[in-house]
Amino acid sequence: MIVDGFFIAGAILCAVALILGVVATIIRDYPDDFALISVALLEVFLVFYGVSAAIRQSGGHPIAGEPWEFWGYLLTALLIPVLAFIWAVTDKSRWSNTVLAVSGVIVFVMLFRMEQIWDGAIAA
Structure with missing residues (x-):
């Protein structure tokens, strides 16, 4: 798999969302603004x-997978x-x-799979 800047930026944002969400779960009883902002970003x-x-696909850089x-x-x-x-805005609980x-983890896995599809790598 070829790792490009989009994947690296996405992985960093997913990690930030994960870390802020976990820290907010430990510290607070209600949704933290920083965790909400990280997911919005x-x-x-x-x-x-x-x-x-x-733009890449229409510019001639085809998706190798489906x-x-x-x-x-x-x-x-x-x-x-x-x-x-x-969920976080309406629930107002620690969870x-x-x-x-968890949304950061899910999006990371999906980004990883999208990179595999774009590059034509076989999923293991």
Whole structure:
């Protein structure tokens, strides 16, 4: 698998969301602003990633794997931070921070798989 800047940036944002969510779960009884902001930034990154992927694909850099699979992963990944954010804003419990942390892990796994699909690597 070829690791590009998008994957590295996404991995860093996912790690930040995970760490802030776990720390907020330990420290607070309600959703932490920093954890909410980290998940919101993760969503902004995914939108930017999707736009840049569309530009790359239309510019002649094809997806080596199945395009429907890549775009399906991206659309699903776009939903995860939004749903976690809504959960955290409406629930107001300690476990909302855990949901925010888990959303970072889920998006990381999906980003990893999207990179494999884009590069044509075989999933293990």
